[in-house]
Amino acid sequence: MQTGFTPGAEIPFEGAENFRELGGYPTADGRYVRRGLLYRGGNLDTLTSAADRAKLEGLGLKEILDLRSEGESDQHPDPAVRGAHYQRVCGMRNADGSEMDFSSRGIARIQQEKDAYERSVGHPVHDFYWFSVLYAQMPFGNPAYRALFALLEQRRVPLLFHCSCGKDRTGIGAMLILLALGVSREDALADYMLTNRYRRKIIECFLADKPADERELLLPVEGVSEPMGAGAIDAILQRYPSYEAYFAAEFGLTADKLAAMRDFYLE
Numbered sequence: 001m002q003t004g005f006t007p008g009a010e011i012p013f014e015g016a017e018n019f020r021e022l023g024g025y026p027t028a029d030g031r032y033v034r035r036g037l038l039y040r041g042g043n044l045d046t047l048t049s050a051a052d053r054a055k056l057e058g059l060g061l062k063e064i065l066d067l068r069s070e071g072e073s074d075q076h077p078d079p080a081v082r083g084a085h086y087q088r089v090c091g092m093r094n095a096d097g098s099e100m101d102f103s104s105r106g107i108a109r110i111q112q113e114k115d116a117y118e119r120s121v122g123h124p125v126h127d128f129y130w131f132s133v134l135y136a137q138m139p140f141g142n143p144a145y146r147a148l149f150a151l152l153e154q155r156r157v158p159l160l161f162h163c164s165c166g167k168d169r170t171g172i173g174a175m176l177i178l179l180a181l182g183v184s185r186e187d188a189l190a191d192y193m194l195t196n197r198y199r200r201k202i203i204e205c206f207l208a209d210k211p212a213d214e215r216e217l218l219l220p221v222e223g224v225s226e227p228m229g230a231g232a233i234d235a236i237l238q239r240y241p242s243y244e245a246y247f248a249a250e251f252g253l254t255a256d257k258l259a260a261m262r263d264f265y266l267e
Contacts, residue, residue: 005035007187008194013055015046018166018198022174025191027182031266037157038265040174042166045076057082063151065161067091067144067169071103076164085156091144091169092134102164128217128225135228136235138172140250148173149180149251155264167195167224172232179243180258181265185233192229199223 007024010017019042023035039059047056061081066073066088073088080086090099094113101109117133118124139145151159163169171192178188196203196219203223207215219225240246247253253261 007033008191010194010198011039011055013047013052014049015052016042016044017202018042018195020194020198022177022191025178025181025183025187027262027266028184029182029262029266031182031262033178033181033183034265034267037159038177039158039160040166040170041160041162042170043076043164044078044081044162047079053079059158059160061158061160063087063156063159065089065144065148065151065159067161067163067173069099069101069103069106071099071101071106072164075103084160087147089144089147091142091163091173092138093142126217128220128228131220132225132228132231135168135172135232138169139176139232139236139246140239144169145173145176146251148177149247149253152177152180152265153251153253153257153261165195165199165222167199168220171195171224171229175229175233179233179236180247180253181262189226189229189233192224193226196223 005024008020011019011021013019020040021035022038022040023033025033027033044056047053061084064078064081064084064086066078066086067090068088069090070088078086092100094100094109095116100106100113114127114130117130148161161170161173175188175192178191179185199222203219206222207218210218220228236243236246240249244255244258247258
């Protein structure tokens with residue numbers, strides 16, 4: 001691993017925050033995630049300056065996987081990036097399997113989904129607790145993460161995967177990648193929580209006028225919640241005896257395939 005580099009360090013852009021890579025994290029077998037291959041971020045339409053465009057294209061991306069809904073991508077379309085193939089597979093789904101759309105046109109449908117959940121449990125719930133349930137479902141049967149791991153197995157790197165703010169759909173996906181490569185639960189969760197560092201000013205502005213006893217529950221609106229992220233990871237071991245069993249069942253990564261993936265992405 002190159003010295004002088006902190007895993008999870010933000011890559012500075014003029015028009016974006018929370019853009020970073022997964023390289024540098026240590027794994028249980030003493031190796032490190034290779035740098036320059038796996039990037040995570042948010043909306044790319046904010047990278048409008050010549051410097052930002054040059055830096056983005058300088059990453060040499062081969063693939064961009066957009067985890068947003070059609071509505072979100074229509075409102076904030078990704079710019080074309082020279083040399084990169086683009087695909088979009090939404091990372092969160094409604095109960096019927098359709099895309100969960102966080103754009104302005106999808107808000108009413110999201111409320112309908114929550115109303116249906118409240119009817120199923122028989123009482124109102126705070127958004128925090130409903131989204132905690134959704135988070136715990138995200139690692140399973142998710143077409144977006146299956147597309148993500150297919151790209152990893154095909155070695156279509158350098159790869160950028162992103163959603164709107166680079167925190168939720170992107171954050172869970174990043175944790176899954178790190179766990180697959182043998183990074184510890186603690187480091188995977190720490191990478192997830194770095195969103196709150198890089199979006200600190202946005203979070204503080206949003207929470208400034210909110211009641212103190214509500215701020216922890218409202219944090220996930222602009223940041224991330226450790227219980228939510230940990231809940232998504234822990235749900236894996238509630239369904240499967242090991243992470244390896246999970247990756248085999250969900251993504252077809254047999255022991256040999258997982259070992260080959262680690263050999264490629266680790267050093």
